[in-house]
Amino acid sequence: MEKPFILAAHGDRLVLASLRTELERLYSNVFKVVGATDVHGVLDLLDHLRSPVAMIIGDATTIGEVRSHIGLEASKVVIVAPYSDVATVHQRLTELDAHEVVVSPWSGDSLHDGVDDLLNDWLALHTAGESLVMIGHRWARDAHELRDFLGRNHVPFRWVDLDHGDEGVRLLDGAGLSDAKLPVVLRAEGDALVAPNIDDLADALSMHHHPTRQYYDLVIVGGGPAGLAAAVYGASEGLSTLLVERDAVGGQAGTSSKIENYLGFPNGVSGAELAERALAQATRFGAEVLAPQEVTKLSLDGRYKVLDLADGRSVSGAALVVATGVTYREMHAESLRALTGAGVFYGAATTEALDAAGEDVIVVGSANSAGQGALYFAKFARSVTMIVKAADLRETMSAYLADQIEASPSISVRVQSRVVEAHGEDSLEAISIETKSKVVRLETRFLFVFIGAEPRNEWLGGLVAADDRGYLYTGRDAKNEGWPLSRDPMHLECSVPGVFAAGDVRHGSIRRVAGGVGEGSTAVQLVHRYLASVH
Ligand SMILES: Cc1cc2nc3c(=O)[nH]c(=O)nc-3n(C[C@H](O)[C@H](O)[C@H](O)COP(=O)(O)OP(=O)(O)OC[C@H]3O[C@@H](n4cnc5c(N)ncnc54)[C@H](O)[C@@H]3O)c2cc1C
Known part of the structure; x- marks a missing residue:
């Protein structure tokens, strides 16, 4: 396949030339850089390019015009603006649906710093897409679940709709699976999965990891913002930390197309990107992350919190952070x-x-x-x-x-x-x-x-006190709910000493990404205090 493209689009020929030169110097080993001075040139290029456009980078006017003609949903968009215009461009970033602003003229590494992460993110999501092809009917529920699962876990794949064109039929014939139950997943290795469930697929893709130890200082259940924050802080502060997520890290936030009110992202950030970055941060600090893996039961063994996993294994933690958030309510008709x-x-x-x-x-x-x-x-x-x-x-x-x-x-x-x-x-x-x-x-x-x-906490087996809607009591609210010690529960501590709740699952939480992140990180401070008190 041809290299993916970086498309430079700038009305000023001199700026365009220097943009292309610099991008080629930095990225020509992975991307092909092309350029145009106006929207017609860009549209013409897009008509002829046979590989995907990873990034479109240029002045706000040209990018705005391009945007009004085509979606470019899958590309990263960067605006190049003189210093005097940066504030105005920042205000228009949502409208332009752009990811970053780079000040021109750029100096030193500023262009590289502005685009490098975005290009890496794009590559992570789009390369190797051909290594997995799923064939099925567009409206089939099982195909929807598998596609959703792969998408939320950032596993690149190509979807072939049997009801559109003849490619699906050809691929199935070629694999000798014309009459197979659908959906079928073809892998680059040459094998095929016929009507797999999520577990089969995760197994085939080696996504099921197993815990490397039996005991951890801290086990976190749930990989949304609260759980991820607890994992980053726990691991970075020297606790052996395990995070277990049943579906895909990011939780509800991971399904948000744009979070606009999270501190530090003036132009908003997609939930998927936030989750990906948090996961990278947590694992870089040494947290172990098991996803997909569901915790099915909590039991208490002295001070240890024992968690049964869906694969039949179990792990124990000296402290537990419950960050299981909430699950969409379904319509009942x-x-x-x-x-x-x-x-x-x-x-x-x-x-x-x-x-x-x-x-x-x-x-x-x-x-x-x-x-x-x-x-x-x-x-x-x-x-x-x-x-x-x-x-x-x-x-x-x-x-x-x-x-x-x-x-x-x-x-x-x-x-x-x-x-x-x-x-x-x-x-x-x-x-x-x-x-x-x-x-x-x-x-x-x-x-x-x-x-x-609403929260779904059946796995807690009623061991941890919750309100009548299932939200977990913490701190003062937990004190009158069977709290067994003479000291008071700490403010994120549940009715069981050493079990903490963070994020949406907590009674009284504010149900925001920042709230979850704040509580996840605070819970780790309280975990330290708890561990010090029991050792
Ligand atoms: C579409 C959408 C847009 C949003 N936009 C914004 C916004 O712009 N700004 C904002 O501040 N907030 C926003 N929110 C709210 C925000 O996403 C939530 O407040 C936040 O995600 C809560 O984080 P959490 O970690 O507490 O829980 P969640 O995000 O719900 O994560 C909980 C995780 O626990 C996992 N889990 C549950 N049970 C188990 C189990 N037994 N074993 C293993 N794992 C388990 C789940 O799979 C899930 O991944 C949005 C929510 C949605 C749905």
Whole structure:
């Protein structure tokens, strides 16, 4: 395959020439650098390039014009701006959907520093994509689950839709699997997985790791922002640290297309990128991360917290941080349940979301996550309709998101409405909503549901006190819930000494990324105090 491209687009020929020279000097061994001075030149190049564009870098005007013609969702976007314009460009970064600003003229390593991480991120996600090809029907629920799993774990793969073109049939014939149960996953090694479940796939890709020890100072259950923060702080402060995540690190935040209110990212950061960076940081400090691996049971053995894992093994920790967050609440109508994965999706379902390009998309919910979802889909869907129970979006959504939604021409909001039924045989064709006492049918093939979430802590077996919705009590709230010691529980400590809760799973948490990160890191300080008290 040809090298992927870096496309430089700048209206000033001299700047363009020096940009190309510098990028070629830095990256010509991996990328091919091409350039154009205006939007027509860029569109012309894009028509002819046969390899993907990893990055488009140029002045704000040209990039803005390119953006208004095409999506470039898969490329990293960097704006080059003179120092005097940097503040203005920063304000426009969301609108331009750009990742970084580099000041021109650049000096020393400033260009390299601005683009290097982005190019590495792109490579990590896009290279080796051909080593895994999944073939199946677009609306099949099991294929959806596998695609979602691979996408959330950043495993590059190519999806071939049997209902589109003849490539899928050819690939299956070639592998001697014309009549095989679907989906089929073909690997570069030459073998195939027929209708695998997530465990089979994770095994085949060697994603199932096993703990290297039996005992750890600290075991963390859940790899969302809270668990990842606890892992970074625990490992960096010398504790032997194990993090167990049942699905994909990043948790709910990992499914967010853009987190705009997390400190230090003025232009927002995608949840996937934040999770990837946090994971790299945690493992660099020596934390062990088992993902995917589910904790199925907690038992107490003296001071040790013993955790059973889904693969039949168990590990023990002197201290435990529970950071299991919350799980999407499902809609209960039977017709919706039957079409889950076949047009009805929970959360942003980022692997499917791109299939919704040019479609009429429905988003259910009115919290910030629904608002972010709607704005994300609005970039490529023909229209987005939000179904909202409340009378006003602002009752439940942050003002900055409600403002953006109101300003978006392709998003409409149906207030005081709820979904009552889904229609479709094999896949979603339409929904019925009840709106101000009338039932209305809306044609759609994509329904994304963001109706809130709740903790799922059956694995704790009732050993740790929780409120009636399952959120874990900590600190003062835990004191009256069977706390056994004469000292008071520390403020993130649960009703069992040495068990801490951090993030969304905690009774009274603020349900924000920053809150989870703060609590995860604070919990580690309390773990130190706890360990000192028992040794
Ligand atoms: C779409 C969306 C957009 C959002 N946008 C923003 C935003 O812009 N700004 C903001 O501040 N907040 C945002 N939030 C909220 C934010 O993501 C959450 O507050 C945050 O992720 C909570 O982190 P957490 O670590 O407590 O839990 P979670 O993120 O829920 O992570 C918990 C993890 O625990 C794992 N787990 C659960 N049970 C087990 C088990 N038994 N064994 C092993 N692992 C287990 C789960 O798989 C999950 O990965 C958004 C949420 C969503 C859904």
